[in-house]
Amino acid sequence: MSEPIVWHEASVNRAERSKAKGHRPALLWYTGFSGSGKSTIANAVDRKLFELGCHTYLLDGDNVRHGLNNDLGFGDEDRVENIRRITEVARLFVDAGLIVGTAFISPFRADRAQARALAGDAFIEVFVDTPLAVCEQRDPKGLYKKARAGDIPHFTGISSPYEAPESPEIHLRTGALSIEAAAEQVIDYLRRQGFIFEGAE
Ligand SMILES: Nc1ncnc2c1ncn2[C@@H]1O[C@H](COP(=O)(O)OP(=O)(O)OP(=O)(O)O)[C@@H](O)[C@H]1O
Numbered sequence: 455m456s457e458p459i460v461w462h463e464a465s466v467n468r469a470e471r472s473k474a475k476g477h478r479p480a481l482l483w484y485t486g487f488s489g490s491g492k493s494t495i496a497n498a499v500d501r502k503l504f505e506l507g508c509h510t511y512l513l514d515g516d517n518v519r520h521g522l523n524n525d526l527g528f529g530d531e532d533r534v535e536n537i538r539r540i541t542e543v544a545r546l547f548v549d550a551g552l553i554v555g556t557a558f559i560s561p562f563r564a565d566r567a568q569a570r571a572l573a574g575d576a577f578i579e580v581f582v583d584t585p586l587a588v589c590e591q592r593d594p595k596g597l598y599k600k601a602r603a604g605d606i607p608h609f610t611g612i613s614s615p616y617e618a619p620e621s622p623e624i625h626l627r628t629g630a631l632s633i634e635a636a637a638e639q640v641i642d643y644l645r646r647q648g649f650i651f652e653g654a655e
């Protein structure tokens with residue numbers, strides 16, 4: 455028995471949307487420990503892109519867990535499903551022609567590889583590379599303290615692994631970069647790779 459689902463081709467294609475917007479769609483996939491600076495840097499980049507006239511959208515960890523993924527927990531299986539849904543949503547925004555940012559710890563290589571496979575040449579892995587000790591010292595949400603006390607199971611870096619990217623498109627070493635400089639590094643990459651067209655200053 456075959457499923458009654460047939461893909462319907464869209465009449466407006468990705469290239470047409472891109473031309474209308476004046477930039478190529480992209481998926482900036484930020485990954486790093488909790489407290490590494492994903493949300494902070496992604497927001498700074500988003501603001502810069504917005505001011506350049508780009509159409510953008512940001513999917514951020516906690517916000518998505520409040521809605522779309524509020525039925526998921528933090529065990530390995532749920533983390534995988536969390537990222538799978540985010541990837542599918544991000545892909546819809548990319549299809550719509552936007553420059554999308556996703557700010558999730560996304561600790562598993564296989565999940566990021568899946569996102570890369572789905573988003574194709576729009577995918578840009580941004581490694582927010584902040585040593586665990588620095589993240590724990592910052593502890594902006596007090597989560598490391600709770601994790602060390604055993605109050606949060608499966609906490610990345612403490613009781614759950616983080617698989618660092620092997621060859622990210624953008625490598626931000628935040629120990630040596632201000633938030634502003636990190637955001638500028640991302641914008642520079644988008645310019646150099648032609649995601650943002652000449653003339654966007
Ligand atoms: N160079 C830097 N780059 C980014 N953040 C920095 C930097 N220096 C200090 N910070 C601070 O580090 C903290 C990073 O917190 P942020 O919420 O952005 O992390 P996150 O990676 O989104 O964590 P989570 O996975 O828990 O959402 C912020 O308080 C930010 O101000």
Ligand SMILES: [Mg+2]
Pocket residue numbers: 492493494514515516557
């Ligand atoms: Mg965050």
